[in-house]
Amino acid sequence: xxxxxxxxxxxxxxxxxxxxxxxxxxxxxxxxxxxxxxxxxxxxxxxxxxxxxxxxxxxxxxxxxxxxxxxxxxxxxxxxxxxxxxxxxxxxxxxxxxxxxxxxxxxxxxxxxxxxxxxxxxxxxxxxxxxxxxxxxxxxxxxxxxxxxxxxxxxxxxxxxxxxxxxxxxxxxxxxxxxxxxxxxxxxxxxxxxxxxxxxxxxxxxxxxxxxxxxxxxxxxxxxxxxxxxxxxxxxxxxxxxxxxxxxxxxxxxxxxxxxxxxxxxxxxxxxxxxxxxxxxxxxxxxxxxxxxxxxxxxxxxxxxxxxxxxxxxxxxxxxxxxxxxxxxxxxxxxxxxxxxxxxxxxxxxxxxxxxxxxxxxxxxxxxxxxxxxxxxxxxxxxxxxxxxxxxxxxxxxxxxxxxxxxxxxxxxxxxxxxxxxxxxxxxxxxxxxxxxxxxxxxxxxxxxxxxxxxxxxxxxxxxxxxxxxxxxxxx
Amino acid sequence: xxxxxxxxxxxxxxxxxxxxxxxxxxxxxxxxxxxxxxxxxxxxxxxxxxxxxxxxxxxxxxxxxxxxxxxxxxxxxxxxxxxxxxxxxxxxxxxxxxxxxxxxxxxxxxxxxxxxxxxxxxxxxxxxxxxxxxxxxxxxxxxxxxxxxxxxxxxxxxxxxxxxxxxxxxxxxxxxxxxxxxxxxxxxxxxxxxxxxxxxxxxxxxxxxxxxxxxxxxxxxxxxxxxxxxxxxxxxxxxxxxxxxxxxxxxxxxxxxxxxxxxxxxxxxxxxxxxxxxxxxxxxxxxxxxxxxxxxxxxxxxxxxxxxxxxxxxxxxxxxxxxxxxxxxxxxxxxxxxxxxxxxxxxxxxxxxxxxxxxxxxxxxxxxxxxxxxxxxxxxxxxxxxxxxxxxxxxxxxxxxxxxxxxxxxxxxxxxxxxxxxxxxxxxxxxxxxxxxxxxxxxxxxxxx
Numbered sequence: 001x002x003x004x005x006x007x008x009x010x011x012x013x014x015x016x017x018x019x020x021x022x023x024x025x026x027x028x029x030x031x032x033x034x035x036x037x038x039x040x041x042x043x044x045x046x047x048x049x050x051x052x053x054x055x056x057x058x059x060x061x062x063x064x065x066x067x068x069x070x071x072x073x074x075x076x077x078x079x080x081x082x083x084x085x086x087x088x089x090x091x092x093x094x095x096x097x098x099x100x101x102x103x104x105x106x107x108x109x110x111x112x113x114x115x116x117x118x119x120x121x122x123x124x125x126x127x128x129x130x131x132x133x134x135x136x137x138x139x140x141x142x143x144x145x146x147x148x149x150x151x152x153x154x155x156x157x158x159x160x161x162x163x164x165x166x167x168x169x170x171x172x173x174x175x176x177x178x179x180x181x182x183x184x185x186x187x188x189x190x191x192x193x194x195x196x197x198x199x200x201x202x203x204x205x206x207x208x209x210x211x212x213x214x215x216x217x218x219x220x221x222x223x224x225x226x227x228x229x230x231x232x233x234x235x236x237x238x239x240x241x242x243x244x245x246x247x248x249x250x251x252x253x254x255x256x257x258x259x260x261x262x263x264x265x266x267x268x269x270x271x272x273x274x275x276x277x278x279x280x281x282x283x284x285x286x287x288x289x290x291x292x293x294x295x296x297x298x299x300x301x302x303x304x305x306x307x308x309x310x311x312x313x314x315x316x317x318x319x320x321x322x323x324x325x326x327x328x329x330x331x332x333x334x335x336x337x338x339x340x341x342x343x344x345x346x347x348x349x350x351x352x353x354x355x356x357x358x359x360x361x362x363x364x365x366x367x368x369x370x371x372x373x374x375x376x377x378x379x380x381x382x383x384x385x386x387x388x389x390x391x392x393x394x395x396x397x398x399x400x401x402x403x404x405x406x407x408x409x410x411x412x413x414x415x416x417x418x419x420x421x422x423x424x425x426x427x428x429x430x431x432x433x434x435x436x437x438x439x440x441x442x443x444x445x446x447x448x449x450x451x452x453x454x455x456x457x458x459x460x461x462x463x464x465x466x467x468x469x470x471x472x473x474x475x476x
Numbered sequence: 477x478x479x480x481x482x483x484x485x486x487x488x489x490x491x492x493x494x495x496x497x498x499x500x501x502x503x504x505x506x507x508x509x510x511x512x513x514x515x516x517x518x519x520x521x522x523x524x525x526x527x528x529x530x531x532x533x534x535x536x537x538x539x540x541x542x543x544x545x546x547x548x549x550x551x552x553x554x555x556x557x558x559x560x561x562x563x564x565x566x567x568x569x570x571x572x573x574x575x576x577x578x579x580x581x582x583x584x585x586x587x588x589x590x591x592x593x594x595x596x597x598x599x600x601x602x603x604x605x606x607x608x609x610x611x612x613x614x615x616x617x618x619x620x621x622x623x624x625x626x627x628x629x630x631x632x633x634x635x636x637x638x639x640x641x642x643x644x645x646x647x648x649x650x651x652x653x654x655x656x657x658x659x660x661x662x663x664x665x666x667x668x669x670x671x672x673x674x675x676x677x678x679x680x681x682x683x684x685x686x687x688x689x690x691x692x693x694x695x696x697x698x699x700x701x702x703x704x705x706x707x708x709x710x711x712x713x714x715x716x717x718x719x720x721x722x723x724x725x726x727x728x729x730x731x732x733x734x735x736x737x738x739x740x741x742x743x744x745x746x747x748x749x750x751x752x753x754x755x756x757x758x759x760x761x762x763x764x765x766x767x768x769x770x771x772x773x774x775x776x777x778x779x780x781x782x783x784x785x786x787x788x789x790x791x792x793x794x795x796x797x798x799x800x801x802x803x804x805x806x807x808x809x810x811x812x813x814x815x816x817x818x819x820x821x822x823x824x825x826x827x828x829x830x831x832x833x834x835x836x837x838x839x840x841x842x843x844x845x846x847x848x849x850x851x852x853x854x855x856x857x858x859x860x861x862x863x864x865x866x867x868x869x870x871x872x873x874x875x876x877x878x879x880x881x882x883x884x885x886x887x888x889x890x891x892x893x894x895x896x897x898x899x900x901x902x903x904x905x906x907x908x909x910x911x912x913x914x915x916x917x918x919x920x921x922x923x924x925x
Binding site: 342343344346347348405408409410412433434435437439440 | 606607609610611615616619620632634635636637
């Protein structure tokens with residue numbers, strides 16, 4: 001032992017204090033175990049709190065409000081041009097982040113979870129050494145790997161702090177409101193950030209490599225969103241790649257190839273949002289029995305245990321949908337499995353929500369997937385033009401659909417586009433987890449007038465008892 | 477469509493039984509012939525087989541309850557594969573060698589059991605390769621109980637497995653394991669409520685006036701005995717004929733052949749000889765092998781010779797019947813009687829094995845009894861009671877006028893008769909035939925048919 005080396009021992013070592021990590025740590029502590037949580041930041045929260053879920057939703061709230069303020073003119077209420085104080089917006093966003101991160105600190109302390117700032121690297125299946133830390137080593141009985149993921153850069157161009165070519169974290173810092181913003185990628189990060197910057201006043205161009213937006217969602221759910229985005233974004237280019245980018249002092253010169261009329265354009269800023277990569281490199285996994293697949297995700301079983309008996313992996317680093325709520329559940333499963341409880345990650349549906357306006361949310365079996373795999377399904381759709389509540393807010397640009405098993409009548413999947421679908425999709429998840437039939441959802445009274453009612457009525461289209469829409473003619 | 481299953485007629489004069497065990501749970505899939513209930517009736521335990529192939533929808537009885545013939549025991553619903561199929565013959569007694577009532581240990585397949593459809597794995601098949609529908613909490617319980625959801629019969633709509641389904645499946649697994657080890661222990665059963673033995677019972681005094689009392693419900697065998705004895709006593713005027721049998725020669729004979737019979741798996745007891753002697757006597761005196769049908773004003777003379785042997789068990793007096801005693805050899809009777817008595821003591825004798833008797837023998841000899849006055853097993857006409865054979869001083873006439881007192885092995889016997897169809901003289905003649913057979917085994921062999 002080297003002089004001055006501080007070493008610790010713990011029962012459960014959690015590496016990464018993001019959503020998965022802190023959920024695992026808190027659960028393990030609640031189950032009576034001794035827990036140590038290591039993170040490069042000095043507070044728990046990870047990507048979600050600091051650079052993802054939270055700041056983006058705070059800004060999207062303002063974006064929606066700005067948009068609503070504009071559209072009510074037709075309803076008889078006219079606001080004057082809003083004044084945007086970017087510094088204040090940034091500060092408020094950071095206040096929200098601080099409040100939540102500080103809350104996690106308090107929860108950790110109340111639970112007796114030991115927090116250590118540092119970067120953990122595995123020396124073996126039982127020990128890690130720490131970089132940039134007061135503590136040099138930690139020995140553990142069990143470890144939970146929750147190192148998450150990071151934005152994927154363009155092949156030859158790693159991200160640099162302060163550059164005009166930003167990743168999502170950089171964009172959320174709101175350095176300024178660029179006059180012209182280019183966003184690369186057609187996923188939810190692109191569309192959400194595009195919505196924010198467009199609301200703040202930028203002219204936003206989105207360039208997508210494939211032929212559609214939100215490839216992970218059914219096309220009919222994306223359609224209403226696409227219509228709206230066409231109004232607020234300046235351009236959306238499909239089948240378009242970036243051939244080269246040159247950063248200058250006050251602009252970025254971009255050369256496109258693909259479906260663009262003008263192949264050379266310059267932008268004030270570029271946001272690269274083409275996906276994320278698991279953070280499984282450079283943490284010493286080769287010194288353990290943990291197996292990593294060729295895309296960098298860690299192999300785990302139903303209990304989230306890796307090939308190394310002592311080590312569990314959860315959240316983004318373990319693959320699957322890169323979603324915080326999935327990490328929450330996995331973290332708890334891992335903690336329970338360590339404790340010896342018969343837990344397993346056997347969920348039947350994981351919801352996904354895109355926080356644009358209209359929002360898009362889905363869970364369970366997707367129609368597109370089912371049709372591609374020739375699975376027998378029946379789909380019922382309830383367009384929001386029939387929704388009373390949607391009419392009262394002037395937001396009938398939406399649809400609620402349910403994918404049903406035609407033989408048993410069981411709900412297999414739900415997809416909703418419209419305002420506030422985030423509040424409605426959980427009913428779909430519950431229905432699928434419970435093995436509910438469309439009948440169960442349809443016969444459940446949904447309050448009127450609500451947007452959630454569209455789910456009940458969609459189910460009733462299948463059952464045959466729908467009121468504000470014509471029932472399907474089905475052969476019995 | 478729910479199909480009710482009612483308690484079938486269980487045999488002569490048996491109108492009710494006590495449910496010992498319910499062997500299935502709601503939601504279970506059963507095949508026709510699978511045992512679904514254990515019922516104790518009269519003096520035997522019967523396994524009631526399922527009349528249908530289907531799913532148990534509702535169970536209307538529980539252990540400890542008394543049920544009447546015709547009561548609905550449970551209802552079945554159709555399986556998802558098709559109609560519930562009723563058995564061709566529901567009442568167990570119709571099958572002589574009722575294979576449906578075999579213990580689970582026996583390896584023979586019940587005759588009428590149809591092919592077992594692999595229904596338990598059904599629900600996922602219809603939806604492609606989907607997981608078994610079950611709520612998250614249900615899945616957790618399944619993991620805790622180490623139950624594979626695919627093996628559980630779902631009772632929820634559209635094939636959903638409920639938490640109750642999982643628990644029932646786990647319980648059944650445990651129960652099946654327990655039953656393989658030992659027969660069901662009586663102490664575990666619920667005590668049922670006490671029920672009247674007679675409709676118009678006489679008033680009881682208030683015993684608590686004089687001191688502390690304890691009330692214990694009279695059930696199953698005790699109850700059946702109480703009813704039976706009350707009936708026999710009230711219907712039959714009994715007359716008793718006592719005598720003594722010199723067993724010396726028979727005992728010598730018995731000792732000579734005892735080992736040989738044991739090697740064949742039987743027990744050569746005095747009762748075996750009594751059976752044979754009684755059958756001979758019954759053949760020669762037909763009215764002893766009869767019943768008085770006072771309602772019709774007729775005597776029913778039976779042309780078969782099934783003799784009941786009273787066996788004392790922990791729960792009370794049980795009378796299994798040896799059939800066709802006249803057609804069986806001593807060795808055969810030794811083996812059969814031994815087996816019957818063993819099984820009776822283990823409570824494994826079937827209901828039908830206690831029915832159809834024409835005459836009864838009750839031998840208290842092994843317990844050391846002397847003369848006693850047995851009650852006739854209604855609706856039979858007579859009963860033979862035997863006591864312990866003891867060395868007694870007996871006077872024999874060596875030659876005319878010259879008497880010796882010699883020790884002989886003497887067994888007391890008592891014959892009770894139904895004086896409505898038999899008289900004292902009949903009794904004396906019957907006894908003569910019987911005692912002659914027992915005192916002189918060679919005579920028995922010469923005359924027995």
